Each structure stands twice: as structure tokens, then as C-alpha cells.
Amino acid sequence: MSGTVTDVRDVLGIDPGALEPRQPPLKKQRTVEKRPDGITRELYALLGENAPPVAVVEHRFKDKPKFLGSVAPWREQTFKNPARKDGLELRHWVRQSSLQEGGGAGGSGGVDGEQDGEVQQALPLDYQFARFNIKINVLEYSDAEYDAVLKDDDWSRQETDYLFNLIRDYDLRWVVIADRYEFEGKDRTMEDLKARYYSVCRNVMEMRTPVTMMSAEEGALYSAMHYNKEQEVERKRIVQMQLYRTPAEVEHEQHLIAELRRIHDSHQQLLEEREELFNRLDYPQSTGSITAYQGSQGLATLAQNILNSDRNKKRKSIVAPSGQPAEKEEPVKAPPAAAVAAASPAISRQGSIAEPARAHGHQRTESTASASAPTPLKDKNKSNIKQLSKAEETQYNLSHHEKLQPGVFFRTMKMNLPKANSFINKSPAIMAELNIPQILSMPTSKTCAKYEVLAKEIAALMDIRKQLEKVEQETKIFKAQEAMGADRSKRSASVLSDVSRSSKRPKKEK
Amino acid sequence: MASTPQMSGVLPPTTKPAELEYGGDEVSALVLDPGTGTTRCGFAGEDTPKTCVPTSYGIVPDPEDQKYFGKLKIGENPINSVVEGMEIRNPMSDGVVENWEVATEIWRHCIEYRLSSRIEEHPLLVTEPIWNPLKKREKTTEIVFEDFNAPAYFLVKSAVCESFANSKPSALVVDMGHAYTSVTPVIDGIPLRKGSERTSLAGQHLTNQLRHQFSELGIRMAPWLTLKSKTPYTDLAAAPPLRTKDFGFQPHQSFLDLQQDRFIHEFKECVSETWPEAKTFPADINNLPDNFRGIADKAFEFPDGYQRRFGIDRFLAPESLFNPSVSPKAITGDLPKGIAEMIKDSIDHLDADIRANMLNNIIVVGGTSLLYRINERLNHELMTMFPGPRVKIHSPGQIPERKYSAWLGGSILASCGAFHQLWISKQEYDEVGANIIERRAK
Numbered sequence: 033m034s035g036t037v038t039d040v041r042d043v044l045g046i047d048p049g050a051l052e053p054r055q056p057p058l059k060k061q062r063t064v065e066k067r068p069d070g071i072t073r074e075l076y077a078l079l080g081e082n083a084p085p086v087a088v089v090e091h092r093f094k095d096k097p098k099f100l101g102s103v104a105p106w107r108e109q110t111f112k113n114p115a116r117k118d119g120l121e122l123r124h125w126v127r128q129s130s131l132q133e134g135g136g137a138g139g140s141g142g143v144d145g146e147q148d149g150e151v152q153q154a155l156p157l158d159y160q161f162a163r164f165n166i167k168i169n170v171l172e173y174s175d176a177e178y179d180a181v182l183k184d185d186d187w188s189r190q191e192t193d194y195l196f197n198l199i200r201d202y203d204l205r206w207v208v209i210a211d212r213y214e215f216e217g218k219d220r221t222m223e224d225l226k227a228r229y230y231s232v233c234r235n236v237m238e239m240r241t242p243v244t245m246m247s248a249e250e251g252a253l254y255s256a257m258h259y260n261k262e263q264e265v266e267r268k269r270i271v272q273m274q275l276y277r278t279p280a281e282v283e284h285e286q287h288l289i290a291e292l293r294r295i296h297d298s299h300q301q302l303l304e305e306r307e308e309l310f311n312r313l314d315y316p317q318s319t320g321s322i323t324a325y326q327g328s329q330g331l332a333t334l335a336q337n338i339l340n341s342d343r344n345k346k347r348k349s350i351v352a353p354s355g356q357p358a359e360k361e362e363p364v365k366a367p368p369a370a371a372v373a374a375a376s377p378a379i380s381r382q383g384s385i386a387e388p389a390r391a392h393g394h395q396r397t398e399s400t401a402s403a404s405a406p407t408p409l410k411d412k413n414k415s416n417i418k419q420l421s422k423a424e425e426t427q428y429n430l431s432h433h434e435k436l437q438p439g440v441f442f443r444t445m446k447m448n449l450p451k452a453n454s455f456i457n458k459s460p461a462i463m464a465e466l467n468i469p470q471i472l473s474m475p476t477s478k479t480c481a482k483y484e485v486l487a488k489e490i491a492a493l494m495d496i497r498k499q500l501e502k503v504e505q506e507t508k509i510f511k512a513q514e515a516m517g518a519d520r521s522k523r524s525a526s527v528l529s530d531v532s533r534s535s536k537r538p539k540k541e542k
Numbered sequence: 543m544a545s546t547p548q549m550s551g552v553l554p555p556t557t558k559p560a561e562l563e564y565g566g567d568e569v570s571a572l573v574l575d576p577g578t579g580t581t582r583c584g585f586a587g588e589d590t591p592k593t594c595v596p597t598s599y600g601i602v603p604d605p606e607d608q609k610y611f612g613k614l615k616i617g618e619n620p621i622n623s624v625v626e627g628m629e630i631r632n633p634m635s636d637g638v639v640e641n642w643e644v645a646t647e648i649w650r651h652c653i654e655y656r657l658s659s660r661i662e663e664h665p666l667l668v669t670e671p672i673w674n675p676l677k678k679r680e681k682t683t684e685i686v687f688e689d690f691n692a693p694a695y696f697l698v699k700s701a702v703c704e705s706f707a708n709s710k711p712s713a714l715v716v717d718m719g720h721a722y723t724s725v726t727p728v729i730d731g732i733p734l735r736k737g738s739e740r741t742s743l744a745g746q747h748l749t750n751q752l753r754h755q756f757s758e759l760g761i762r763m764a765p766w767l768t769l770k771s772k773t774p775y776t777d778l779a780a781a782p783p784l785r786t787k788d789f790g791f792q793p794h795q796s797f798l799d800l801q802q803d804r805f806i807h808e809f810k811e812c813v814s815e816t817w818p819e820a821k822t823f824p825a826d827i828n829n830l831p832d833n834f835r836g837i838a839d840k841a842f843e844f845p846d847g848y849q850r851r852f853g854i855d856r857f858l859a860p861e862s863l864f865n866p867s868v869s870p871k872a873i874t875g876d877l878p879k880g881i882a883e884m885i886k887d888s889i890d891h892l893d894a895d896i897r898a899n900m901l902n903n904i905i906v907v908g909g910t911s912l913l914y915r916i917n918e919r920l921n922h923e924l925m926t927m928f929p930g931p932r933v934k935i936h937s938p939g940q941i942p943e944r945k946y947s948a949w950l951g952g953s954i955l956a957s958c959g960a961f962h963q964l965w966i967s968k969q970e971y972d973e974v975g976a977n978i979i980e981r982r983a984k
Contacts, residue, residue, distance in 0.1 A: 116962075116963050118970050119969065120693070120694055120967035120970075122962055123570065124567055124569050160959065161959035205732065207892075207893050207896055211735055271895060276928075277930040281930075282929045
């Protein structure tokens with residue numbers, strides 16, 4: 033048995049020695065049982081190992097509590113408060129030991145009265161509560177100062193003095209000062225009092241030390257003393273308005289606060305969701321030419337690349353579980369997306385990319401075809417399924433080809449567009465002007481054909497315009513030359529007739 | 543009450559508390575809190591007054607007595623014993639002392655007889671209502687120094703004491719006492735005069751309303767003391783004859799009124815209840831609306847044995863504290879403001895900056911605040927008046943703390959080490975005169 037236990041311990045990695053010391057206390061406990069005093073040994077032996085059923089209680093008084101050290105005597109004695117100007121003596125009880133420490137002199141016994149006399153002299157210095165006697169420093173002004181800078185039409189000297197006395201009495205508690213302010217015939221608000229006090233302080237400070245000479249501390253105090261009464265009155269009016277809101281206003285406010293809190297709480301979640309969306313929209317940007325991917329071989333490589341980069345991305349982003357199957361599908365769709373995106377990033381994905389890939393069975397155009405699959409399908413159509421009429425063929429967008437190019441590609445890629453540089457550069461602007469998206473959102477064979485025609489016409493028109501500009505430029509030059517020399521007029525006239533002929537043509541076409 | 547020095551009971555008695563943590567320094571001061579109903583007196587530093595004596599006194603006419611023309615009876619037992627010709631009077635009027643000779647006797651009785659203390663040995667702290675006029679304050683000072691010969695003395699506004707007792711330096715104190723309900727804003731221990739309000743809608747008003755209500759019902763309000771025995775009955779029409787004691791003389795009417803007050807007081811404590819919501823009390827209690835929810839009855843037995851169940855009518859008298867127009871006994875003269883309106887008026891008088899703080903620190907104390915659910919009502923009224931700011935009512939949970947809040951605050955103050963520099967000493971009084979009170983205790 034014990035062997036198995038150690039094995040288990042070994043397996044579990046428990047130190048076999050760790051559990052050993054548990055046993056000795058158990059043995060000890062057995063031996064500790066002691067016979068209670070009130071029971072004879074014989075009777076106790078009869079009880080055996082069980083505890084006695086009846087508790088043996090001795091009727092005895094509690095032991096005297098053991099105090100640490102001796103009892104410190106307390107002594108009633110008089111004390112003076114240094115914060116008082118009169119010599120009021122009050123009596124309180126002081127612990128003897130602290131009295132000896134504090135007083136020093138009063139150690140050598142004697143009657144209370146004698147000792148008091150000695151201690152009194154030592155104690156007042158350190159009456160502990162005297163330090164709470166704190167008075168704030170309120171600025172004081174002299175008569176000369178008052179006459180120089182403090183005169184005010186509204187405030188008499190007496191009233192200013194009265195105000196400053198109140199301020200001193202109530203330690204700048206403005207609520208109380210305003211409450212107690214009763215000066216004959218004057219009804220002052222708290223703002224009036226504050227404005228007067230601060231202006232007095234500022235004026236006196238400025239007079240004593242000019243603002244430029246003030247130390248940093250004084251300067252800070254000086255600017256802190258600035259009091260804008262109108263602003264303060266307005267502030268209090270707003271506070272009051274806020275205090276006396278109607279229940280409807282309060283409810284509205286609470287609703288707004290709850291809404292704000294909700295928005296705030298979901299903000300984090302919103303950010304995460306947005307990031308997730310950005311990750312989904314984030315496709316590899318390609319700057320190089322797309323010709324490398326035009327063959328099926330190239331597309332396969334591209335698909336592999338995108339798959340790899342997508343995998344890396346997915347590890348980072350948090351994906352909802354429901355999104356996973358969609359993600360797995362994505363590599364299939366991704367290559368065309370990337371390929372088209374390489375041509376132009378501004379594209380709606382589902383419309384032009386997924387559709388040709390999925391619906392290739394139905395759509396046969398001159399440019400789009402899949403190499404092997406459509407052929408047996410076509411054969412089957414011919415043998416088993418009824419022959420489609422012309423109308424049906426157009427309805428289902430069916431087309432027949434003499435020769436099919438191998439590989440998967442986009443119909444838009446196979447469009448026969450003008451290759452001229454001028455067209456490639458300017459076509460986006462022109463297309464935008466005509467409200468035609470540069471990448472066709474629905475590139476059916478018909479649209480593509482129309483698009484090709486349009487592109488050709490645009491190219492032709494652009495060509496003509498270029499010619500026209502060239503000729504006009506020449507005309508200008510010749511005219512200038514003509515003005516310089518009359519003998520060249522004959523030649524320029526022949527050129528002019530040329531220009532008029534060529535400039536008429538575009539107008540007709542339009 | 544953790545703030546009283548005595549209650550910091552965690553420390554073993556052998557250990558001295560840390561000086562600044564404790565902040566107290568006992569100078570064996572006495573605290574006297576005279577009110578219209580009772581006069582509370584005790585030693586500073588304790589959490590309840592040692593003695594609580596009715597302020598009403600009895601006087602037995604005695605033409606030979608030159609001072610009072612009668613023999614004074616002071617204290618609970620003397621005024622409640624049947625003495626031929628004894629008239630019950632009250633030395634207070636308007637919440638402040640009117641009859642100084644008797645008031646002095648009562649105070650002396652409290653200190654010397656009830657506390658067994660020598661008055662000239664202890665500093666004395668006296669409380670006063672906020673509306674106490676200067677002359678009466680000076681008179682108090684004179685009595686304390688001339689008659690009592692106290693070594694030191696101070697006069698504190700009871701509202702300040704009450705805010706201290708609730709450990710708040712700034713609060714709006716609502717004191718619902720016997721004669722007056724007062725509202726006093728206190729800022730940093732200084733009461734504001736302009737925001738303080740008072741009304742007589744208090745304990746005495748309730749007693750009078752109930753007395754009127756009972757007599758309207760036709761209840762015989764014979765007090766316990768005059769009855770030999772009682773026979774329980776429930777039908778007022780078939781009331782058994784009263785079995786009164788024969789004293790051999792007719793006790794004075796004021797004495798009988800005092801005795802009536804005693805069972806009315808019991809009624810207030812046991813049966814009266816405050817309507818907990820503002821503005822929903824039925825206008826006509828005899829004609830309740832159909833959708834009115836039921837009210838649990840409470841039974842009360844009057845001293846003569848009449849037993850009656852009180853339903854909605856037990857809300858009537860307390861309701862008149864908030865809405866004086868529904869008083870059972872119509873109030874003569876101008877209708878006073880209800881208590882809640884009074885608090886609103888007080889708040890409106892204050893500076894806009896401290897209003898929110900005051901609303902958040904409303905202290906409700908006084909014996910009448912013990913009426914069942916009165917705080918709930920007050921809270922509801924104030925919440926309706928101020929839907930925006932936070933309204934919080936603080937009221938001590940312990941009954942003695944609520945009844946004796948003013949005394950308790952005085953006790954805290956007088957045992958506070960930093961307070962000892964404020965005492966007005968005999969020396970200062972001798973130098974300046976009674977007017978010193980206006981300079982020192984503003």
C-alpha cells in the first residue's frame with residue numbers, strides 16, 4: 033500500500049519527505065490527555081479514552097488580570113492657555129508620568145497644591161491646543177495709503193474699515209461676512225463686498241510694490257486677487273438656475289447623462305468593431321503592373337501570396353466565430369479581388385468580381401471563358417437539353433466562340449481599349465464627366481462592347497482636338513509672322529483653309 | 543456618536559488616547575441646555591445629559607414670600623404632585639427666558655440639586671436659540687457671573703451644537719422642539735442670521751391640536767392622576783361614570799392641563815403618524831376618495847378607559863406641521879408656513895454657492911422629529927421642491943441623541959481642547975461687563 037502511495041507521490045511530483053511530519057503531533061495528542069483534578073485515578077480509568085460526558089467546572093474566581101507595569105496615577109491640576117489674554121485657569125486631569133516628562137520640575141511628590149505651583153510655569157508653553165489658535169493675515173492699510181489709492185465714491189472710509197474688521201473676525205468666510213454685514217443705510221451683496229476687498233488689496237499691493245517689481249509669489253497673489261464682479265454675478269445666476277430646475281429638465285438631463293454613459297461604455301466595443309472592419313477592407317496594395325498576374329499561372333501565385341498574408345492578418349485580428357467559414361472561402365475570392373484592386377482600388381467587391389467567378393457557367397462572352405469545364409457543358413446542352421432560341425440566348429447571356437483563350441481572366445481586361453498615352457491619362461476625367469465609373473460595375477458583354485465603342489470615340493475626339501490645337505497654335509504663329517512681314521501672307525492663307533476644314537469635323541460628330 | 547470622547551470605547555481604560563486624535567481636554571465643564579419643554583443639564587464629555595428637568599414649575603401662593611409670592615415647585619416630581627392651589631407656569635416665552643428669577647432657580651436646581659455640583663467650580667456652557675435678543679444674552683451672562691459666580695462661561699447657539707453633535711461643521715439644522723421648530727444654516731460653526739427661520743409648529747402645537755381633536759370627538763380627558771380606577775369601554779355614548787379621586791379641593795386648571803399633556807404626549811409617541819408623502823393627504827378625511835388605500839388602525843386607551851381605534855385621523859395633527867391649513871383646531875391669525883416651505887425659504891436666502899451643500903447636509907433633530915415617518919415626509923417634500931440637487935437628511939438614529947442633540951453638541955464643544963480659549967472668564971466679565979458676550983460670542 034505504502035509503496036503505491038509513494039509511487040503516486042512520485043508521479044505527482046510531491047516530495048515524499050514533505051508529508052512525513054504530520055504523524056508525530058497525532059501521537060502527542062494522545063499522550064497529552066490529562067486527568068482532571070476533581071476525579072480520582074480509578075474513576076478516570078473507568079472512563080477510558082472518551083472524554084467525560086459532564087464538563088467538570090471549578091467554581092473559582094477569575095484570576096487577577098495581569099497589567100503590564102504599574103498603574104500610572106492621574107492628577108488634577110490647573111493649566112493656562114497661552115492663546116488667552118486673560119489668566120484664566122482651568123483644571124484638568126493629567127497623567128502623572130507625562131507630567132513629569134513635560135514639567136520636569138514637579139517630580140518630587142508633595143501635596144497637589146504645591147506641585148501645581150511649580151508645574152504651572154512649565155506647562156503653559158506647551159499647552160497642546162494653543163497651536164490651533166490661528167488667525168489669518170488680512171491686509172492692513174494706513175491712512176496715507178487709503179487717501180492715496182483707496183478712495184471710492186460708493187465706499188466711505190468707515191464702511192471699508194467695518195468690512196475689514198468683519199473679514200478679520202470671520203476669517204474671510206464670505207458667506208458669514210455677507211450675512212453679518214449691517215452698515216447703516218447700505219445694502220451690500222456678497223459680490224459688492226468681495227469686489228471692494230479685492231480692489232483694496234490690489235491697489236495697496238500695487239502701491240507698495242509696482243507690478244513689475246513684485247516677486248513671483250506676490251505677483252501670483254496679485255493676479256489671484258483679480259475679481260470680476262459681473263462674471264461672478266452671472267455665475268451665481270447660472271448656479272441658481274441649475275439648482276431650481278423643473279422635474280422635466282432634471283429628467284431630460286438624466287436621460288442625456290444615461291445616453292452619454294451608454295455611448296461611452298460602448299465606445300471601446302465600437303472601436304474594436306471598426307478596426308475589425310478596417311482589417312477586412314485592408315487588401316494588399318499593388319504598385320507594380322498587373323501583367324504578371326494575367327495568366328492562370330500568375331493568378332495562382334497571387335492567390336497563394338494573398339492567402340499567406342491573410343493568414344498572418346487573421347491571427348492578429350479578433351474574428352467573430354460566425355465569420356470563420358466566410359474567411360475560409362475568401363482565398364478563393366481573393367485573387368480576383370486583388371487583381372482588380374491592383375488596377376484600381378475604388379471598387380465594390382461583390383458586383384464585378386464575385387459575379388463572373390461564380391456565374392461562369394451561364395456567361396460566355398468573347399473575352400471570358402473557362403478552359404475545360406464549359407466545353408462538356410456545351411456538349412451536354414447540345415445533346416440533352418433543348419436548343420435555346422436567340423431570345424433565350426440573349427436572356428441567359430449565352431455566347432458562342434470559335435476559339436477560347438485558356439485561363440481565367442476578366443472581361444474588362446480583354447476589352448480592346450485605345451492604347452494611346454493621352455487616352456490612358458485623360459480617360460478617368462472624361463469618364464467621370466460622363467458619369468461612367470471607370471471600372472464597370474456590371475461588365476456584361478453588351479456593356480463592355482458599348483464601353484469599347486465609347487472609348488474609341490473618346491480617343492478619336494481627343495485625337496482631333498489635339499490636331500486642332502496644334503493647327504491653332506500654328507495659325508497663331510503664322511499670324512504673328514504675317515504681321516511682321518506681309519510677303520508671307522499667301523502661305524498662311526493656305527494653312528488657314530486647312531484648319532477650317534479640320535475644325536468642322538468634330539462639330540459634326542458631336 | 544463616535545465624536546463624543548466617552549464613546550471611543552475601543553481603547554482600554556488604562557491607555558491614554560493619542561492627544562490629537564482625541565482632541566479633547568476635560569475641564570469638568572457643565573453644559574446647560576434650557577428649552578421650553580425641558581431643561582437639560584449634565585457634565586461635558588458625556589453623551590447624554592445627566593438630568594432633564596421640566597422647565598414648567600409649580601407655584602403655591604404664599605403671601606408671605608416677598609420674592610415670588612409663593613412657594614416654587616421645581617422638578618418632575620414636585621410639579622406632578624397634587625398640591626392645593628398649585629399653579630403651573632413656564633418661565634420661558636417665545637423660546638427664550640422671560641422670568642429670570644425662576645429660570646435662575648431652575649438652573650440652580652439642575653446644577654446644585656440634580657448634579658450635586660458646586661456651580662462656582664465649573665465652567666458653564668449654556669445654549670440659546672438663534673433669535674435670543676442681545677438683552678437676554680447679557681442677562682444670562684450677568685446671572686452666570688453674578689449669581690452663580692462661575693469661573694468661566696460661554697453661550698452657544700443651539701443650532702451650532704446640533705450640527706457639531708452630528709459631526710458636521712456646516713449644515714442646515716432643523717430643530718423640532720417643544721415650542722418652536724427652527725431652521726438655521728450653520729457655516730463652519732457659525733449660524734447665519736439671514737437664512738434662519740422659525741415657526742411655532744412644534745410639539746406644543748401638536749399637543750394643542752390633539753387636545754382639540756379629542757374634545758371634538760367628545761372624549762373625557764380626565765388625566766390619570768385624578769382617577770381612582772378605570773372601566774374599559776368603547777362606546778362614547780354609553781360611557782360609565784368617571785370615578786375621580788377626591789382631593790378635598792379642586793386642582794388648578796393649569797395643573798390639569800399639564801396632566802392632560804402627559805397622556806397626549808403618550809398618544810403622540812404611540813399613535814400619531816406623519817403622512818409620508820407631500821400633497822397627497824386627503825383633503826376631507828370624513829369623505830375619503832374611492833381609490834384611497836387602507837390605513838392600518840392603531841388603538842389607544844384614554845385614562846378613563848375609553849378605547850378607540852384611530853385611522854386616518856391620527857395623521858391629522860402631524861399633517862398640520864407641513865400644511866397648517868388642515869389643522870383640526872383652526873389657527874388664528876396668519877397661517878404659518880409649513881416646515882418644508884420654511885426650509886425652502888431658508889435655502890432661498892442663502893448664497894447660491896452653498897445651497898447645494900446645505901441641501902446635502904440637512905440635520906433634523908429635536909423631540910418632535912421623533913414623530914413616526916416625519917423624516918420620510920420631509921425628504922419627500924424637499925425632493926419635490928428641489929428635484930435637481932441631492933437632498934440628504936441626516937438624523938441620529940438613537941432617540942436620546944435626537945432629543946438631546948443640542949446638549950450633546952454642547953458637551954462635545956465644552957470638552958474640546960481647542961475650545962478652552964473661547965471661554966469668557968470672570969476676569970473678562972469684570973473688566974468689560976455683560977456686553978462682553980456680544981463681542982466674544984457672536
